[in-house]
Amino acid sequence: MTSLYAHAGGDEALHRLEEILYTKVLEDPLLGQLFTERRATHVDHLTWFTAESFGGPDRFTREVGFDHVIRVHRHLDITDEQRERFVELYMESLDEAGLPGDEPFREAVREHLEFGSRVAQQNSRAATDGELHPLRDVPMWTWKGGDEMD
Numbered sequence: 001m002t003s004l005y006a007h008a009g010g011d012e013a014l015h016r017l018e019e020i021l022y023t024k025v026l027e028d029p030l031l032g033q034l035f036t037e038r039r040a041t042h043v044d045h046l047t048w049f050t051a052e053s054f055g056g057p058d059r060f061t062r063e064v065g066f067d068h069v070i071r072v073h074r075h076l077d078i079t080d081e082q083r084e085r086f087v088e089l090y091m092e093s094l095d096e097a098g099l100p101g102d103e104p105f106r107e108a109v110r111e112h113l114e115f116g117s118r119v120a121q122q123n124s125r126a127a128t129d130g131e132l133h134p135l136r137d138v139p140m141w142t143w144k145g146g147d148e149m150d
């Protein structure tokens with residue numbers, strides 16, 4: 001079965017996607033409150049995370065580590081509106097980056113995002129370690145598509 005990573009177009013396509021998303025996020029009035037400055041590592045780290053989650057190389061786990069994702073979201077106190085806007089901008093970015101538009105792919109990306117953004121939100125609101133989401137590894141995302149020969 002083709003991985004989501006391969007179907008998306010690999011690192012190059014995912015990097016293009018995350019770059020577009022990050023530019024949108026920085027310019028957005030609601031999200032700009034959280035993302036206050038452009039960080040050099042952001043697009044690369046988000047690319048590596050997504051690549052790994054979609055069945056590509058495990059570079060995020062090897063070079064960054066899942067604890068980092070918990071740390072960066074901690075105490076951001078992400079609101080429902082901000083979480084939803086993040087998902088909306090991400091879905092828009094898929095089109096602008098020219099990623100595949102087929103339904104199984106889009107559905108898998110949306111599920112990954114809904115899950116990931118809820119984990120980030122929970123961790124952003126955790127007052128104690130006990131309130132953190134139990135996820136401690138990059139989640140491996142599967143999908144219903146990918147049987148085609150490509």
Ligand code: HEM
Pocket residue numbers: 031034035036037038039040041042043045046049069072073076078082083086087112113115116117120121
């Ligand atoms: C699938 C969902 C998400 C994933 C995979 C994700 C992943 C990441 C990663 C890997 C970083 C570290 C970047 C670095 O090291 O430079 C990061 C930072 C950050 N994330 Fe998320 N995130 C998600 C959802 C969200 C949501 C929903 C929000 C808020 C609405 C958010 C807000 C932030 C902020 C404010 C930072 C740190 C500030 C910055 O780098 O400018 N994230 N995220």
